[in-house]
Amino acid sequence: MDLKGYFGRFGGRFVPETLIPALEELEEAFYEAINDEAFMAQYRYLLKDYSGRPTSLYFADRLSKHLSDIKLYLKREDLNHTGAHKINNVLGQILLALRMNKKRIIAETGAGQHGLATATAAAKFGLECHIYMGLEDMHRQALNVYKMRTLGAEVIPVTSGTMTLKDATNEAIRDWVTNVSTTHYVIGSVVGPHPYPMMVREFQRVIGDETKEQILQKEGRLPDLLVACVGGGSNSMGMFYPFVNDKDVKMVGVEAAGYGIETGQHAAALTGGSVGVLHGSRSYILQDENGQIVPAVSISAGLDYPGVGPEHSFYHETGRVHYTHATDDEAIEAFKLLCETEGIIPALESAHALAFLVREHKNIEPGTLAVLCLSGRGDKDMEAIKGKLFEEEM
Amino acid sequence: MRTLSEAFDAGKILIPYIAAGDPDLDTTAEIIGELDKLGVGIIEVGMPFSDPLADGPIIQAASQRALAGGTNISRIFEMLEELRDVKTPIVLMGYFNPIMKYGEKSFIEDALSCGVSGVLIPDLPFDEGKEFYDICSEKGLCPIYMVTPNTKEERLSQIERKARGFLYCVSLLGITGDKRGPIEGIKSYMERVRSHVSVPLALGFGIDSPDKIRAVKPYVDGIVIGSAIVNIISEKADMGRKAIVNEVSVFTSALIDALRTALQP
Numbered sequence: 001m002d003l004k005g006y007f008g009r010f011g012g013r014f015v016p017e018t019l020i021p022a023l024e025e026l027e028e029a030f031y032e033a034i035n036d037e038a039f040m041a042q043y044r045y046l047l048k049d050y051s052g053r054p055t056s057l058y059f060a061d062r063l064s065k066h067l068s069d070i071k072l073y074l075k076r077e078d079l080n081h082t083g084a085h086k087i088n089n090v091l092g093q094i095l096l097a098l099r100m101n102k103k104r105i106i107a108e109t110g111a112g113q114h115g116l117a118t119a120t121a122a123a124k125f126g127l128e129c130h131i132y133m134g135l136e137d138m139h140r141q142a143l144n145v146y147k148m149r150t151l152g153a154e155v156i157p158v159t160s161g162t163m164t165l166k167d168a169t170n171e172a173i174r175d176w177v178t179n180v181s182t183t184h185y186v187i188g189s190v191v192g193p194h195p196y197p198m199m200v201r202e203f204q205r206v207i208g209d210e211t212k213e214q215i216l217q218k219e220g221r222l223p224d225l226l227v228a229c230v231g232g233g234s235n236s237m238g239m240f241y242p243f244v245n246d247k248d249v250k251m252v253g254v255e256a257a258g259y260g261i262e263t264g265q266h267a268a269a270l271t272g273g274s275v276g277v278l279h280g281s282r283s284y285i286l287q288d289e290n291g292q293i294v295p296a297v298s299i300s301a302g303l304d305y306p307g308v309g310p311e312h313s314f315y316h317e318t319g320r321v322h323y324t325h326a327t328d329d330e331a332i333e334a335f336k337l338l339c340e341t342e343g344i345i346p347a348l349e350s351a352h353a354l355a356f357l358v359r360e361h362k363n364i365e366p367g368t369l370a371v372l373c374l375s376g377r378g379d380k381d382m383e384a385i386k387g388k389l390f391e392e393e394m
Numbered sequence: 395m396r397t398l399s400e401a402f403d404a405g406k407i408l409i410p411y412i413a414a415g416d417p418d419l420d421t422t423a424e425i426i427g428e429l430d431k432l433g434v435g436i437i438e439v440g441m442p443f444s445d446p447l448a449d450g451p452i453i454q455a456a457s458q459r460a461l462a463g464g465t466n467i468s469r470i471f472e473m474l475e476e477l478r479d480v481k482t483p484i485v486l487m488g489y490f491n492p493i494m495k496y497g498e499k500s501f502i503e504d505a506l507s508c509g510v511s512g513v514l515i516p517d518l519p520f521d522e523g524k525e526f527y528d529i530c531s532e533k534g535l536c537p538i539y540m541v542t543p544n545t546k547e548e549r550l551s552q553i554e555r556k557a558r559g560f561l562y563c564v565s566l567l568g569i570t571g572d573k574r575g576p577i578e579g580i581k582s583y584m585e586r587v588r589s590h591v592s593v594p595l596a597l598g599f600g601i602d603s604p605d606k607i608r609a610v611k612p613y614v615d616g617i618v619i620g621s622a623i624v625n626i627i628s629e630k631a632d633m634g635r636k637a638i639v640n641e642v643s644v645f646t647s648a649l650i651d652a653l654r655t656a657l658q659p
Binding site: 290 | 443444445446447448450451454458461466467489490491492493494495496516517518519521522539540541542544545546549564567568569572
């Protein structure tokens with residue numbers, strides 16, 4: 001990354017002038033903080049004793065047998081406090097907000113996992129918290145809405161546009177423009193204007209750093225393959241980044257193909273989109289021939305976003321990471337398989353990553369050492385998936 | 395057509411903003427003709443975007459209506475091409491992604507060929523858009539930069555070196571149509587900007603009445619009125635083109651009067 005926040009030709013700061021001072025302040029505070037041992041000690045303490053890290057790296061032996069004897073480990077981010085990897089980033093950003101003396105916290109949320117993590121950390125530190133959430137997503141993820149409200153956050157329904165994550169992000173940016181001097185905007189993924197993509201990556205890289213240490217302990221070598229789902233791309237970036245320079249480690253990012261890329265109803269910005277500017281950075285996005293943003297479609301509210309982090313676009317073009325996709329139906333199949341073979345109910349987001357292995361395992365050599373980032377647990381999705389699993393009986 | 399700097403020669407000017415294609419481009423063309431006759435200084439024409447993150451609900455809704463009606467950059471250029479006898483300079487306002495998709499160089503060339511004087515892109519700050527804005531300046535399309543009450547001195551000086559036509563001063567920390575605008579310390583804000591900048595200063599965001607115009611006019615060279623006009627257009631949408639143009643005309647005349655009449659002692 002260069003000084004202006006570019007990964008190759010992706011990234012940058014495409015925002016209203018009002019936000020420039022806030023982004024400069026945030027960048028400066030972030031660099032100071034990560035070089036401040038006291039800050040990092042507090043961050044690591046919270047990850048350990050509050051969120052329960054390190055999360056385990058678990059050998060999924062029964063699942064492995066179903067996948068042509070790939071040796072598959074699951075990085076159990078679902079075991080974090082609040083049930084997903086989102087808390088890693090939120091704890092870092094909330095500590096930064098305190099350091100910048102900002103007492104009001106805002107965030108956007110799609111599946112509600114990032115909103116829930118933000119509401120949780122805001123409650124823990126006594127900060128005022130407002131979560132923007134598309135009305136459509138509030139219906140899909142009602143349980144998380146109740147949880148956020150229980151934790152004292154105000155959940156603001158967003159009724160503009162498609163009423164999903166993209167529109168919630170617009171509203172959060174508008175709020176930030178309006179309340180910039182008192183407010184920190186906790187972006188939940190490796191998207192947005194610089195420094196967010198780099199900063200969120202640094203707060204998520206604990207996933208990959210731990211994985212590296214754990215796999216070396218268990219297997220005495222680095223994995224051959226890493227697999228993770230990509231919406232905005234924070235769990236995958238957190239997993240991949242520490243391995244970027246380990247040339248023999250292959251990486252696969254799995255986007256949500258919704259009803260199928262060919263139908264145009266999907267959320268696959270890298271594999272089904274083109275280069276543009278959305279929410280403050282240049283990256284791959286879903287857009288029409290006039291440069292208007294096309295709504296994303298996916299059964300997974302957390303992947304239902306028409307953009308992707310700029311660093312992913314960079315790895316896509318350099319070829320360092322291979323990006324592919326899985327449909328709603330493939331994700332549901334993978335979801336069932338993980339439930340039935342390992343007794344783990346995954347988030348539908350994470351099920352997309354597994355769907356790649358379910359589809360492609362015959363083309364992967366037996367004995368391949370693979371790690372899949374199980375980014376979150378599936379409690380929140382039970383309502384959405386109910387009709388899909390037991391259709392016959394209903 | 396007058397140039398942007400000529401527009402400010404006649405004294406303090408009104409800069410109305412309208413959302414192109416709301417309710418349709420023929421109405422937009424008629425409103426532009428009417429504003430030209432009324433003697434406004436500059437006309438700001440908004441190009442719709444699906445995700446206008448610097449805009450409040452009024453302009454968001456107008457953009458949605460314009461997009462639903464099939465408005466795009468090519469059609470806006472076709473409309474402007476037909477308005478060659480308009481004397482008032484036109485500045486296009488829009489977000490960067492549709493311009494990128496159109497093709498940055500083609501956009502600049504086509505804008506110039508239909509007589510556009512300047513371009514204002516709220517999500518493309520001067521340093522992020524350096525390459526694009528440099529080509530604009532070189533070709534004669536004025537890049538209109540925005541500054542805000544929290545823009546730092548160093549940045550103001552950098553913007554001054556690049557500014558052409560006029561500088562758009564945002565009246566508050568907020569989005570368009572924010573009723574709180576302008577901020578209380580407007581005098582010192584404008585003086586601070588003026589100490590760095592030699593081009594004329596236009597003030598916009600949240601200015602929606604003759605009273606607000608009277609309050610801020612001592613400190614500015616131009617005043618942008620956007621959401622208030624767009625709101626009238628949406629309220630009169632059902633009553634037909636003639637009623638819309640008439641209402642905009644009456645409202646704009648009152649604003650011009652407020653700007654031109656001498657300050658009461």
